[in-house]
Amino acid sequence: MDNKLFGAHYFSLDKPQTFEVDHQQLYFFRTFIGNHDIKVELGDCIYYFDEHLERAEIKKGPCTVSTKHLATVIRGYMHPDASASLEGVTTLPYVNGCSTKQVFPPLRPGDPTLQYLKMPPCSKEQEHHIHSTFRVVLVLKGKGKSIVGMGSGNIETELVPGSVCILEPMCPHHFETYPGEHLEAVPLHIFTSIGAGEKNHPMFNGTVAI
Ligand SMILES: [Fe+2]
Structure with missing residues (x-):
């Protein structure tokens, strides 16, 4: 039995890889695993983590972002630039x-x-x-x-x-x-x-x- 048969995909950060959503899906995005320099187009935004995995960030395109861990570009969504600490308790x-x-x-x-x-x-x-x-x-x-x-x-x-x-x-x-x-x-x-x-x-x- 294969994870992909059920729609699960696994990666680890030590190997740079890209995942692009299949074109039958409702919403388009690309995920970048590991080291990447990512160009974000006008009309899209990128969710990513800082170098030390202490903060989560969002940047709106057009911009270029270098990431070490994990980043996802969501097509056609323009969340304003934002930064949030990952510290603190769950609420x-x-x-x-x-x-x-x-x-x-x-x-x-x-x-x-x-x-x-x-x-x-x-x-x-x-x-x-x-x-x-x-x-x-x-x-x-x-x-x-x-x-x-x-x-x-x-x-x-x-x-x-x-x-x-x-x-x-x-x-x-x-x-x-x-x-x-x-x-x-x-x-x-x-x-x-x-x-x-x-x-x-x-x-x-x-x-x-x-
Ligand atoms: Fe779940």
């Missing part, structure tokens, strides 16, 4: 002991958003579920595993700091953690779901249990 409850904070909340309902997911040890990030839009996830701290597929066709992939996981819309999946270790990851939602309240935010509303 919104999620499920199974997991929590989140909105690093860059959606400016309008349905806009893209960068979230910060924190999973305690021995947790599952939701039950097995799907989303209606892409997720581009970078693991920052801790270890865990990503489970993709259905029933006997489930495939487990280890997650470590620097793992990048790109999940297509409707890819059935969840993450799990081990005893003794948190997992912290930053999922970028390539367009998302409405909300910012206690139990009304893009992590909750963009998740459909199956």
